[in-house]
Amino acid sequence: MKKIEKLIEHLNLIYYEYDRATHSFILDRSYSNEHVFEELIKITYILSKHNINFFVDENKSLILNSKNSFSLKIKRVMNSFIQNLKNRSLNIYVLNDKKVKWAKNLPVIKIETINTTFNISSYDALIFTSKSAVYTLNSYNTEWKSKPLYVIAPQTAKVASNLGGKIKFVSRENHGDEFADELIPLLKNKKVLYVRGSKVVSNLVEKLNANDVICDEVIVYQTVCSELKKKIKLPKNSVIIFSSPSTIECFLKNVSWDESYKAVSIGHTTQKYFPPYITPVVADTPSLDSCVKKAIELISEK
Numbered sequence: 001m002k003k004i005e006k007l008i009e010h011l012n013l014i015y016y017e018y019d020r021a022t023h024s025f026i027l028d029r030s031y032s033n034e035h036v037f038e039e040l041i042k043i044t045y046i047l048s049k050h051n052i053n054f055f056v057d058e059n060k061s062l063i064l065n066s067k068n069s070f071s072l073k074i075k076r077v078m079n080s081f082i083q084n085l086k087n088r089s090l091n092i093y094v095l096n097d098k099k100v101k102w103a104k105n106l107p108v109i110k111i112e113t114i115n116t117t118f119n120i121s122s123y124d125a126l127i128f129t130s131k132s133a134v135y136t137l138n139s140y141n142t143e144w145k146s147k148p149l150y151v152i153a154p155q156t157a158k159v160a161s162n163l164g165g166k167i168k169f170v171s172r173e174n175h176g177d178e179f180a181d182e183l184i185p186l187l188k189n190k191k192v193l194y195v196r197g198s199k200v201v202s203n204l205v206e207k208l209n210a211n212d213v214i215c216d217e218v219i220v221y222q223t224v225c226s227e228l229k230k231k232i233k234l235p236k237n238s239v240i241i242f243s244s245p246s247t248i249e250c251f252l253k254n255v256s257w258d259e260s261y262k263a264v265s266i267g268h269t270t271q272k273y274f275p276p277y278i279t280p281v282v283a284d285t286p287s288l289d290s291c292v293k294k295a296i297e298l299i300s301e302k
Helices: 002-011 034-049 070-088 131-140 153-162 176-187 204-209 245-254 288-300
Strands: 016-019 024-027 054-056 062-064 092-094 109-113 125-128 148-152 166-171 191-197 214-225 239-242 262-265
Touching: 002 016, 002 034, 016 034, 034 054, 034 062, 092 288, 109 131, 109 245, 131 153, 131 191, 131 214, 148 153, 148 176, 153 166, 166 176, 176 204, 191 204, 204 214, 214 245, 239 245, 239 288, 262 288
Parallel strands: 092 239, 125 148, 125 191, 148 166, 191 214, 239 262
Antiparallel strands: 016 024, 024 062, 054 062, 109 214
């Protein structure tokens, strides 16, 4: 289905994700606004234009090259019910308080706001590389919504869009250096502000300033480890999802690693920060939902 991926490349989808395994566009149902409908129209237009058969199921996802019928609908509902029962009992952990289907929460990190004063009006655009930066800035300054936003990964774009931000560009990369390479031609001779946390693992600002982009940066939050009273013992064969280098550090402060555990890394940058005795599997896309899907695959392989 590489043809499909090529056709939709320019659509900059953030709410719908193409799933190669099921030949379908899966809707992230965590968000509900007018942009979801806009993306649905974009996808259906492209598919119709290229004579690709599809139907929209009861979850507003698009199933390709298949016909819908009452019997197939019943079959989908039954399969979904069985899958929910099976996956709900799995020991899959995300290391924050974000609710993700089929995962349990183990918040070993917390976000602390750094309330910084700065003049957003003097910038042509804003850059975000994390959802936490969007949430934190929005908690005390809403002027950011008036500026074009250049963001890394669809997950960050969803949060910014849902809060009312104007998404100008969404990178499919999950590392700041590659993101910077994409931004250089788009932001040449512009003055931009990178809104970030206290820790970064890329040279985004340096690369932009070295290539005719005036880029300032402002720190709006810091990630700190939660102080748990005693070490946590997880069940044998648990799968733990690590979404940042901080989650690795804070998890290992609070949980002794067991050789039966499996690790899933949200991306290749986070993968580099694991100690030698942990070999993670990297999710297909940089999102917690993709991490959970990968965790289920790992469990199914046993």
